[in-house]
Amino acid sequence: MLDPTRPIHVALASDYGETYAGQVAFLVLTNLLVRMTPAVTVSGPATSLRVGPRRGSGDVIDEAVAEMATIDPYSNVRAVDAVPADALVFSFGRGPASNVVYGAGWNAHFGSGSPSFADAEDGNPFGAALAAVLAGAHAFAREGHDASGSQSFNAYDWTATEHAARFVPAQMESLQAWLIGCGSVGSAIAYFLTFAGWRPQWTLVDGDVVKTHNLDRSPTFRDTDCGSNKAEALRNYLTRSGVRSVTAHPAYLHQIALLEQRQNGIPDLLFAAANEYDIRYRIESALPPLQLYATTGKQWQVSLIRHIPTLDACSCCLFPPVAPARPDTCATDSAVNDSGEQIDAALPFLSFAAGLMTAAEAHKLSSGREPTSPNRVTLNTFEGQFRFVHSRIPLRDGCVCADRTTEVHRAMLAGSRFAHLSDDRVEQ
Numbered sequence: 336m337l338d339p340t341r342p343i344h345v346a347l348a349s350d351y352g353e354t355y356a357g358q359v360a361f362l363v364l365t366n367l368l369v370r371m372t373p374a375v376t377v378s379g380p381a382t383s384l385r386v387g388p389r390r391g392s393g394d395v396i397d398e399a400v401a402e403m404a405t406i407d408p409y410s411n412v413r414a415v416d417a418v419p420a421d422a423l424v425f426s427f428g429r430g431p432a433s434n435v436v437y438g439a440g441w442n443a444h445f446g447s448g449s450p451s452f453a454d455a456e457d458g459n460p461f462g463a464a465l466a467a468v469l470a471g472a473h474a475f476a477r478e479g480h481d482a483s484g485s486q487s488f489n490a491y492d493w494t495a496t497e498h499a500a501r502f503v504p505a506q507m508e509s510l511q512a513w514l515i516g517c518g519s520v521g522s523a524i525a526y527f528l529t530f531a532g533w534r535p536q537w538t539l540v541d542g543d544v545v546k547t548h549n550l551d552r553s554p555t556f557r558d559t560d561c562g563s564n565k566a567e568a569l570r571n572y573l574t575r576s577g578v579r580s581v582t583a584h585p586a587y588l589h590q591i592a593l594l595e596q597r598q599n600g601i602p603d604l605l606f607a608a609a610n611e612y613d614i615r616y617r618i619e620s621a622l623p624p625l626q627l628y629a630t631t632g633k634q635w636q637v638s639l640i641r642h643i644p645t646l647d648a649c650s651c652c653l654f655p656p657v658a659p660a661r662p663d664t665c666a667t668d669s670a671v672n673d674s675g676e677q678i679d680a681a682l683p684f685l686s687f688a689a690g691l692m693t694a695a696e697a698h699k700l701s702s703g704r705e706p707t708s709p710n711r712v713t714l715n716t717f718e719g720q721f722r723f724v725h726s727r728i729p730l731r732d733g734c735v736c737a738d739r740t741t742e743v744h745r746a747m748l749a750g751s752r753f754a755h756l757s758d759d760r761v762e763q
């Protein structure tokens with residue numbers, strides 16, 4: 336997708352490379368770049384790995400090179416001592432440099448110069464991962480060109496201001512997270528949550544198989560996954576990453592009675608990263624728990640979507656059923672709403688951004704915090720110009736959610752981790 340004759344070099348500064356955030360940023364961007372070009376080189380001092388199941392026994396440079404070679408065995412990735420001639424260089428550290436990639440806490444910086452926000456050594460992966468994804472979007476949009484300025488954002492309330500909120504480690508005891516759709520966006524959600532220490536009881540649902548083009552868009556699929564069921568391939572990734580409780584259903588949601596036969600209060604959280612087979616109507620008809628996901632659009636935008644039961648507009652307000660919903664009908668085309676948004680991300684940095692935004696939002700809410708933004712936040716990345724836009728999804732007249740009874744819905748949510756969000760409260 337990028338000019339394979341133009342090398343991209345990723346340089347990790349020693350002090351940043353010793354931090355958890357620095358290693359996350361480095362591993363995310365190298366993972367993303369090798370899905371866009373085979374010509375990636377890396378450099379940095381030998382630094383003990385602090386991320387993933389090999390932490391404490393590996394080296395972060397070796398880890399990045401090994402991971403890239405596994406993702407694309409036909410690539411030419413390697414560690415080098417000197418920056419290759421003509422390479423576009425991304426510098427991980429506080430800079431100054433032409434393309435500084437730096438994140439700490441919830442904050443992210445990409446571009447020339449140095450970040451103004453403070454360091455944070457708190458195990459928060461989200462600011463760092465956001466900086467890496469912005470760098471990847473820049474590599475695609477402004478191929479071969481250095482950044483013309485710098486931009487900083489935070490992954491807490493999705494604004495351009497610094498945010499100093501404390502990072503609270505995830506409380507995973509008995510948390511049940513269902514992921515419906517394990518393609519590019521769904522697998523990216525699980526990927527970023529794993530960096531944040533998420534070890535929930537995962538239930539993965541997808542009837543599709545990994546195809547070659549999925550390797551360009553998902554941060555978890557590798558060459559050897561081709562032909563495997565997506566839910567099973569993602570389970571294998573999570574298992575390799577040290578996540579123990581993962582149940583994979585190699586089927587579409589309508590082929591199993593998961594939703595219909597569930598107990599009250601289960602699951603705590605539903606990531607709805609699929610569109611086919613009238614899936615949103617099925618979910619909304621079954622009195623769902625908190626739903627989070629992100630859509631991607633043709634104008635290179637990513638929208639983080641949140642549906643708090645009994646409070647927010649539902650997913651069918653956003654994606655009206657395309658035909659009268661009938662059980663067991665044939666597949667409809669991927670659902671697309673009025674703004675052309677859909678789940679299936681065509682560009683690799685879009686699915687990474689979609690997964691990152693969804694994961695950050697889930698983590699924030701899991702630590703007992705109230706939402707800090709409206710139920711839709713859109714990241715525009717067109718031509719490498721980054722901007723977050725906040726907007727509220729309106730209720731749609733005649734939607735399935737209008738027929739639901741709040742008391743019945745709350746009874747279905749009782750005991751779930753996020754039920755308190757649906758309590759009566761003042762609208763934001």
Ligand SMILES: [Zn+2]
Pocket residue numbers: 648649650651652653730731734735736737
């Ligand atoms: Zn609705």
